[in-house]
Amino acid sequence: MHVRNIMLSPVGTSILTNGLDDQENWRPPAGTANLQASQLSLEDKAAIDARIAEVRARVGDLTGASVVLPNLSAELNGINRYFADSDSRPTPTDQHYLIPSDTYVGDQAAQLVELVLRASGVTCVEIIRFKGLNTSSNRSFSRAVGDLSTWCGNVLPTRTDTSSRVVFCTAGGFKALVGYLTVLGMLHHAEISYVFETGEEGIRLPAYPLRFDETPFREHAVAFGRMEQGEELTTDEVSGIDGALLTEVGDDAYWMSDLASMYWGALKKEIYGERLLPWPNLEYRDPFVGGFEAQKDRNLRAAFQESLAKASVTLRSTRGWSSIGAAGLHYDRMEGMKSDEFARVDHFRPHENFRVLCGWDGARLVMLDLRSKNDFKSKYGGG
Structure with a gap:
């Protein structure tokens, strides 16, 4: 080979x-x-x-x-x-x-x-x-x-x-x-x-794997994912994480330690590819969950999850949907699509070949559906 x-x-x-x-x-x-x-x-x-x-x-x-x-x-x-x-x-x-x-x-x-x-x-x-x-x-x-x-x-x-x-x-x-x-x-x-x-x-x-305890990173994957995206967490938000994996960067503000960032970098793609994580300010509807779980390529699922982490942290830092496009997610409005439930219905690209349909309810971004680019265009229109 x-x-x-x-x-x-x-x-x-x-x-x-x-x-x-x-x-x-x-x-x-x-x-x-x-x-x-x-x-x-x-x-x-x-x-x-x-x-x-x-x-x-x-x-x-x-x-x-x-x-x-x-x-x-x-x-x-x-x-x-x-x-x-x-x-x-x-x-x-x-x-x-x-x-x-x-x-x-x-x-x-x-x-x-x-x-x-x-x-x-x-x-x-x-x-x-x-x-x-x-x-x-x-x-x-x-x-x-x-x-x-x-x-x-x-x-x-x-x-x-x-x-x-x-x-x-x-x-x-x-x-x-x-x-x-x-x-x-x-x-x-x-x-x-x-x-x-x-x-x-x-x-x-030779390639000799360095073994370490993966448990903290799996149990607190959302916290580590948020810190990786640049968000500084409070004492309450890092509760249960060993102090050796954290660095205090301000008054009641923590970030990953150098050691944790290396461990997380080695594990993240594997963890992200396993299951959907409960990112703050995001909600998942069944068609979206089904679209995620239908993808068997773990690297692709990890790429989707990376986009969700970016969207979550961006929403928390700006308190609104308008800056998500600046996070590199190619966030666009679904022109002509009306909804009684959402103030607006949009879509973004978690990957060049996939699109996510989402709705903004004023506090959360609700993931409505995940489809390949061609299937998305056929069902909903748009790019």
Whole structure:
């Protein structure tokens, strides 16, 4: 069976700092490590941009096998060593995700690594950016790690999926992030690959599942889902959840701890795919429940549930239906449809191929029906 490689690599600045040919190693101007472009002085940005131009000119001349240079960057060496030291082989369908720090230097370095990968023939490369992923603020870094955990839960295959091999290449990136990624990798049944920048041999940890107590997340799935959507919960709302899974972020305001966000990210898709959850301010009618339960694809059911979580939190934060469209749900009115029960009847898209018919009663969004796009259009009209 063909197995696709999904490779996630944190990106540091070694592609900029490593010496070019016989040159000495370069260092960015002091005090710029955590800064955005707008925060840099003109002098410092000019120095960084000059170095970027030097490296870009060099890697722009590389094609094919010539890009496999051990001293080009830690990330590229890590990826190359993984395939050299394992039974796995690159395939045309492989997906590479690059995770830079939320800084000007880090983002530019990631773009250079992407350029080299594409020059070597890799076609599926994507830079994934997380706001606050730097060491300037502990709280911002914590939120960024939470966002990274959520992203992993949404994008990486579930632990029962055998069609893909997930590899975390941790040769690059800053140390604080690499530590979290090691735990995240084990939670997502990923291989962990590490190699020193110019090392001749890599270190590989096989996919070894990290076991933890899933009970709190299953029993309090709605609470964790709401926090993942950005809602801060009160003491009463987190009652029964172990304090180690929570972080106090204000007066009677709690959010998931870093540990909880990693656990939740690994479990969420599985939990969401099992059953409908009782999201606040939402109500389900039988045709909708039947439409949900008729879908046997757990990933599809998880996508539906993710949309319900977004709708619920949006309703609670805005106290109305009008902002649901801003949550990315493509919320539109059913023109011409009248109802004695609801102030308005609308529809939204929980997935590109499905539509939900819903009614607003002034306090709750009532889920009336769930159908495929074509069935929905045939029965109700609309898009």
